[in-house]
Amino acid sequence: MGNSPARAVTDLLNPFTVFTALYAAAALSLSGLPGALLYLVAELLAAASVAGCVLLLRHRGLAGNFWLSGRAERPLPAAFLLAAFAALLTVLVVLDAPGELLRLTLSMGLASAAVALLTLRWKVSAHCTVAGHAAAAGLLVFGAWGLPFAALLPVVIWARLALGAHTPAQALAGAGTGAGAALMLMI
Template sequence: MVSATARAVTNALQPRNALLTGLVGLGIAADGGPAGAGWGLLAALCAGIVPASYIEWERRRGTWGDRHVVDRRQRPRIFAVILASIGTGTVLMLLAHAPGDVLAAMVALWAMTVVLLVVNTGWKISVDSAVASAAVTLLAVVHSPWWLLAHPLTAAVCWSRVALGYHSVAQTAAGAALGAVAGASLLLC
């Protein structure tokens, strides 16, 4: 029962979904209406959907068993794709004059990914927890502090990752803390 619930939580709140929801919401808050939603969707495409598609493509090729990529030695390629995708998206949005908050969010996500990559070389920090926390914090900074009340979703992601045996409590807590710092960095912009 716990495993089925944990699997449902981790699948529903996986990075692709958290970024899609969070960045579209951020885009709407940054630029209002359909234009803002479009910027957020482009950000989500680059930060979440392209990397998730790459992971799925590699999974189908048999490179790894599922989207969780439990062997951290296999993760650097994923991080390279994420960094390239976010970087490319950021440059395109910069050239197209995207809202500053969306650009700042992309830079924060890029920097967070660099830290995740570096930490991952010696310890398997939770990417899912980092992304969940970053999405909530970004919305709180750009849209409304009331979004901080959504952090129980981050806690649910942390719980699910531990319950499924993918991470330790410390790895999920570190990921969530990193995501909160990345999201809060928008306050400096």
Template sequence: MTTGTHPHTDAAGESRTARLITDGLEPKTWIIAVTALMGWHADRLAGIGWGLVAALFSAVIPVLFIKWGEKRGHWGDRHVRRRQDRLIVIPGIMASVTAGIALMTLLGAPSEMTALVIAMLITLIAILVITLVWKVSVHTAVSSGALTMLALAYGPWALCAYPLVALVGWSRVKLRDHTLAQVIVGTLLGPAVAGTVFSLLR
């Protein structure tokens, strides 16, 4: 008895699903979400404004930088698959995040917001150090770190969204952009670094 479904068709469908997850739940999406939610927690509507500032320097400008390099052929795509290319991209993103921290500090942003962005910067530094020798997953580091910081602010219920991190990890492995080990290390790195820094500074 046959089902009429061919293995290669299933694999293609899974790959399409993995691509949708990887693209839809990329670091930019998590950063915009966490900056907005943390802004609301810090100072309601005024905090949302601070969240927009944080998102500008932590997500929007970095994405524009990546697109600029992609158009000029400096790296392959917006996910920057090659480890060597990430050694150029990550410092560029760090420069933008650092500028955001300086501006937010100068303008008197709530401590919870500056703690959030500083935690992102320290996480980037940790990712950069690892990337010198190994291609750790930025997707899972950012997503798991974001959920950990939201849980510290809003309460443990935020961790109910953790299956999304598992989906992100699955998509990265399915697309062969990362190994399972790289995804797991990223998942552990986010909470360990971002969660620790955020809890100490907020």
């Protein structure tokens, strides 16, 4: 199972890469190259800080794998993630980023917060949350050009189910939470 196609999809289409791709595309389309690079550096620093938190937890034996498969492993990194989203939003406001980029970031942060709260009681797929958000937000921001983001969603759901990482309900709850947050704030 370690080298399966589902594992490769899970590793490639992870929450960090999917959100960063959507964010970078939105930043570029909304603000041009100089602004987009500045906004992207801010997002990459936020993502790197969250990844660093998870790696530190793994190093200390407090997390079994990078994707935090155990529900009990998720609260501290989730709190760190939410703080990183708050910091990123603050930077975007200070930099006078386009409103649509702010709403994109805020909606992903709110979806993350909702999933973090749900996961205190019931494990929800973070992979599917971000893919659901990217599907809806990609279509809202880019119209038909957002179809590649929408096409990722069924692939991510398949991979999470094929690995046995989530039940169909957990995958769909994540996807619906992500898409719902995008629809609430991006329309």
